[in-house]
Amino acid sequence: MLGTLMAFTLNGIVLGLIYAVVALGFTLILGVMEVINFTHGVLFAYGAYLAYTLQPFLGFWLSMLVAPLLVGLMGLAIEFFLVRRVYGQNPLFGLLLTFGLSMALEEVIRMIWGRVGRSVTAPAFVAGSLDLGFMLYSRYRLFLAALAILVILAVWYFLMRTPYGAVIRAGAFDAEMVMALGKNLPWMRSLVFALGAVLAGIAGVIAAPIWSIRPPMGTAILMPSYLIVVLGGIGSFWGTIIGGLIIGISTSISVMIFPRISDLVPYLLMALVLIWRPRGLMGEKSILEV
Amino acid sequence: MLRVEGINTFYGAAQILFDLSLSIERGETVCLLGRNGAGKTTTLRSIMGLTSPANGRISFNGEDITGKPSFVIAQRGIGFVPEDRRIFPSLTVRRNLDIGAKKGSSGNGLAEWTEKIIFEHFPQLAKVADRVGEYLSGGERQMLAIARTLMGNPELVLLDEPTEGLAPLMVQEVIRIIQTLKEKGMSILLVEQHPKALSIADRVYVMSKGEMVYEGDAKEILDDAALKQRLLGI
Numbered sequence: 001m002l003g004t005l006m007a008f009t010l011n012g013i014v015l016g017l018i019y020a021v022v023a024l025g026f027t028l029i030l031g032v033m034e035v036i037n038f039t040h041g042v043l044f045a046y047g048a049y050l051a052y053t054l055q056p057f058l059g060f061w062l063s064m065l066v067a068p069l070l071v072g073l074m075g076l077a078i079e080f081f082l083v084r085r086v087y088g089q090n091p092l093f094g095l096l097l098t099f100g101l102s103m104a105l106e107e108v109i110r111m112i113w114g115r116v117g118r119s120v121t122a123p124a125f126v127a128g129s130l131d132l133g134f135m136l137y138s139r140y141r142l143f144l145a146a147l148a149i150l151v152i153l154a155v156w157y158f159l160m161r162t163p164y165g166a167v168i169r170a171g172a173f174d175a176e177m178v179m180a181l182g183k184n185l186p187w188m189r190s191l192v193f194a195l196g197a198v199l200a201g202i203a204g205v206i207a208a209p210i211w212s213i214r215p216p217m218g219t220a221i222l223m224p225s226y227l228i229v230v231l232g233g234i235g236s237f238w239g240t241i242i243g244g245l246i247i248g249i250s251t252s253i254s255v256m257i258f259p260r261i262s263d264l265v266p267y268l269l270m271a272l273v274l275i276w277r278p279r280g281l282m283g284e285k286s287i288l289e290v
Numbered sequence: 291m292l293r294v295e296g297i298n299t300f301y302g303a304a305q306i307l308f309d310l311s312l313s314i315e316r317g318e319t320v321c322l323l324g325r326n327g328a329g330k331t332t333t334l335r336s337i338m339g340l341t342s343p344a345n346g347r348i349s350f351n352g353e354d355i356t357g358k359p360s361f362v363i364a365q366r367g368i369g370f371v372p373e374d375r376r377i378f379p380s381l382t383v384r385r386n387l388d389i390g391a392k393k394g395s396s397g398n399g400l401a402e403w404t405e406k407i408i409f410e411h412f413p414q415l416a417k418v419a420d421r422v423g424e425y426l427s428g429g430e431r432q433m434l435a436i437a438r439t440l441m442g443n444p445e446l447v448l449l450d451e452p453t454e455g456l457a458p459l460m461v462q463e464v465i466r467i468i469q470t471l472k473e474k475g476m477s478i479l480l481v482e483q484h485p486k487a488l489s490i491a492d493r494v495y496v497m498s499k500g501e502m503v504y505e506g507d508a509k510e511i512l513d514d515a516a517l518k519q520r521l522l523g524i
Contacts, residue, residue: 177376182364
């Protein structure tokens with residue numbers, strides 16, 4: 001029983017880290033542009049599909065680099081041609097625009113790759129399991145967790161320790177002042193949108209070998225991401241990470257204990273947290289609010 | 291250097307500026323006066339592209355900048371220090387300065403502002419360089435707001451009531467800094483009622499209800515109590 005619990009908890013942490021990477025991109029776009037980007041999920045799916053298509057030609061490492069960059073370019077195009085038109089408008093416009101676009105992009109996946117699920121094999125060097133002393137655990141999942149942590153730390157470093165990150169945080173706080181100081185905010189917003197898309201893409205690539213790749217996988221990850229952002233506190237960096245882990249672990253353990261309500265658990269958790277703290281766990285002071 | 295010609299600016303349906311014109315020559319310090327609600331801040335915002343005028347023309351160094359985005363106007367060499375300072379509270383003083391920074395002197399013989407030079411001119415800020423904006427005093431915030439704009443190496447700075455709400459000692463300090471900027475040859479458009487600030491100015495404009503009602507020598511208005519009373523009510 002304990003061993004199973006450990007395994008499910010570890011799975012939950014891995015799941016939570018994937019969620020956290022996706023939700024980080026989502027909250028970044030929401031915090032800086034105040035747009036709820038519903039294409040975020042489908043961009044995650046594109047990351048996975050592109051990895052599936054590119055891996056036979058480029059190998060694991062190179063496709064892990066190229067696929068998120070291509071997703072980032074998609075994000076750049078979406079922002080440049082469409083999303084930037086709704087900045088400062090009624091938030092519903094952005095929501096409707098990205099919602100419609102995400103459905104269209106999901107159909108494009110069906111047109112290109114078909115309706116049936118695909119699978120990606122984990123690279124050979126992380127195949128099999130590792131003896132952790134108390135249990136055997138998938139090497140790929142451990143590798144995935146390490147990669148997700150690296151990505152999270154890199155984003156933290158970029159936002160908190162570089163001058164460009166400072167401009168992004170300042171822009172989220174007072175866009176007008178940042179513009180009056182000579183910073184090209186439209187360009188900065190495009191870049192943030194692309195960065196958010198890259199994060200979705202990375203999560204899609206690294207999740208591909210443990211999930212079956214299906215056209216609706218983007219929709220499936222969008223709702224947990226949204227829950228995580230609200231649970232952790234909108235715009236809060238560490239709130240998002242903690243929220244991701246909470247949702248990941250609780251989903252995984254509830255699958256073990258009471259699978260029939262496992263889909264309900266994240267919503268219940270969010271409701272409980274919001275009753276207790278309406279701004280989310282760490283929404284008191286977000287890193288995006290400077 | 292700066293020419294504002296017949297601009298009309300609106301907030302929604304309400305017209306704030308009426309056919310307003312003013313000009314600033316290179317190296318000049320010009321004071322913009324007027325009672326509350328006269329449209330001084332809107333004038334600065336119009337120049338800066340934050341509230342673009344509906345018509346009229348604004349040119350800077352001969353280039354038409356009317357309706358350009360504010361970041362383009364800032365890059366052309368106009369710096370703006372808003373009345374409410376608007377520093378970034380969770381960023382350190384250094385990071386706040388970084389955000390204003392633009393490499394390279396604006397030309398025209400003005401020396402380049404760097405963090406080192408800023409700290410020489412603003413010793414108070416040097417002491418709190420690694421403190422976040424949230425924990426700065428009102429005076430330090432004002433210093434930082436000015437310093438941050440200087441980091442962009444502007445040729446012309448628009449200062450909106452820089453001494454507002456400051457303790458007397460800090461007021462002296464801010465005026466000393468404006469004096470220094472003037473001596474360095476920077477062009478300044480100053481919205482300020484403080485008599486000391488008036489004495490620095492070369493010329494004065496007075497606004498009332500969105501219109502320019504007076505233009506003249508700063509000394510004239512300082513020396514003529516009746517004129518001062520009529521235009522400013524002080």
